[in-house]
Amino acid sequence: MDIFPDNIPDSVPGITATVGRDIQGGADDFFGEDLINNIFEISNELYLKMRDPATSAEEDHLTIISLLTDLGRRLVNADRASFWRQDKEKGTIWTMSATGTGKIEIPIGTGMVGKALKEGRSLVTNDPYNDPFFNAEVDKITGYITKSILVMPVTNSRGEYIGAYQVINKLDGDGKFNIRRDCKRLSLAAFICSITLESDLFLADAERDRLTKVRNRIGFYHDFSMRYGDGIDSRNNVVGSMIMCDIDHFKAVNDTYGHNAGDAVLRHVAAIAAGSLRRTDTVYRWGGEEFIVLLNDTGIEGAVATAEKIRAAVEESECIFDGTAISVTLSFGCGDIDPARSAEENIAVCDRRLYIAKESGRNRVVREG
Numbered sequence: 001m002d003i004f005p006d007n008i009p010d011s012v013p014g015i016t017a018t019v020g021r022d023i024q025g026g027a028d029d030f031f032g033e034d035l036i037n038n039i040f041e042i043s044n045e046l047y048l049k050m051r052d053p054a055t056s057a058e059e060d061h062l063t064i065i066s067l068l069t070d071l072g073r074r075l076v077n078a079d080r081a082s083f084w085r086q087d088k089e090k091g092t093i094w095t096m097s098a099t100g101t102g103k104i105e106i107p108i109g110t111g112m113v114g115k116a117l118k119e120g121r122s123l124v125t126n127d128p129y130n131d132p133f134f135n136a137e138v139d140k141i142t143g144y145i146t147k148s149i150l151v152m153p154v155t156n157s158r159g160e161y162i163g164a165y166q167v168i169n170k171l172d173g174d175g176k177f178n179i180r181r182d183c184k185r186l187s188l189a190a191f192i193c194s195i196t197l198e199s200d201l202f203l204a205d206a207e208r209d210r211l212t213k214v215r216n217r218i219g220f221y222h223d224f225s226m227r228y229g230d231g232i233d234s235r236n237n238v239v240g241s242m243i244m245c246d247i248d249h250f251k252a253v254n255d256t257y258g259h260n261a262g263d264a265v266l267r268h269v270a271a272i273a274a275g276s277l278r279r280t281d282t283v284y285r286w287g288g289e290e291f292i293v294l295l296n297d298t299g300i301e302g303a304v305a306t307a308e309k310i311r312a313a314v315e316e317s318e319c320i321f322d323g324t325a326i327s328v329t330l331s332f333g334c335g336d337i338d339p340a341r342s343a344e345e346n347i348a349v350c351d352r353r354l355y356i357a358k359e360s361g362r363n364r365v366v367r368e369g
Contacts (some may be wrong), residue, residue, distance in 0.1 A: 069097040072189035076182045080171035111135045113164045116151040122183050123151045126176040150177040154190050165190045176350050207286040212270035218282040228339045229324045240337040241303035243293040244350035248362040250289035261321045268319035276310045300336045307332040309364040329363035
């Protein structure tokens with residue numbers, strides 16, 4: 001396994017200089033023309049995708065990373081490429097984009113990608129099956145034969161490693177990656193991918209509630225606007241529904257067990273709600289002990305069924321805090337989303353029904369009023 005000299009990863013952000021040397025005359029003249037053609041093709045594809053009104057902000061980032069992953073594959077003339085994100089909270093690294101295979105998720109520190117991120121250095125192997133850090137399980141399942149691998153870690157603006165580029169099977173010459181030459185070529189796409197990923201992580205952090213780890217009010221307004229418009233430029237053919245819920249007698253929990261116990265209850269309820277939803281639905285912490293759920297492509301019947309599912313799951317569960325079992329219940333207000341109305345107007349309908357649920361005994365779901 002070849003290891004990139006320590007000073008090279010630090011030069012990745014200074015991409016203009018390294019690419020400039022490659023494009024100048026000499027043996028790499030052909031690569032200069034090939035580089036320009038590949039960048040032009042990817043840029044045009046990216047431009048057309050970004051102009052598509054159906055593309056959401058989340059899809060923007062994934063589209064950029066997907067196209068840049070393919071650009072990196074072209075620049076080094078590899079058969080496959082992938083871009084990996086490192087998630088230290090979950091303890092995993094996973095592919096945000098990969099050509100030729102589905103999503104792969106592995107523990108941090110494992111495989112060649114994990115080793116490159118741990119050591120902060122680019123790695124090459126041209127004999128992967130005899131490399132102790134290569135995981136051959138995917139090849140065993142798919143029948144693919146890996147002959148050569150290049151991994152380049154990428155950093156954020158603070159120098160922290162947040163992801164990695166991986167290209168597999170060099171297609172020209174002797175089929176082997178040259179760590180200096182190919183890393184220079186790959187670094188252009190890797191640099192832009194790192195900026196995109198950092199932006200994505202910053203956005204995700206700003207739109208997530210730090211206590212419960214579900215999306216927050218900022219995330220709600222972003223998602224609502226992207227799907228339903230703003231009430232003026234509304235998308236009237238879009239079907240959706242909303243649930244608003246509130247933890248019953250939450251003040252009593254804080255008064256009896258303390259605010260740390262209250263925080264534990266909030267996390268407990270958020271986890272149950274998130275685990276009760278389809279992949280296309282989202283729960284948000286609205287504030288205090290209130291949560292909102294957005295359900296896509298389903299009307300109020302689906303909202304009521306989902307609310308009942310969450311209500312029953314919370315009622316039947318216990319939140320264990322410092323050895324004490326704390327039981328809580330939830331009250332719900334449900335409604336269809338009217339795209340011709342603003343987010344606040346749609347929320348007001350569910351909030352009114354939530355109030356009715358509270359006034360009529362709590363621990364129930366209300367769909368009218």
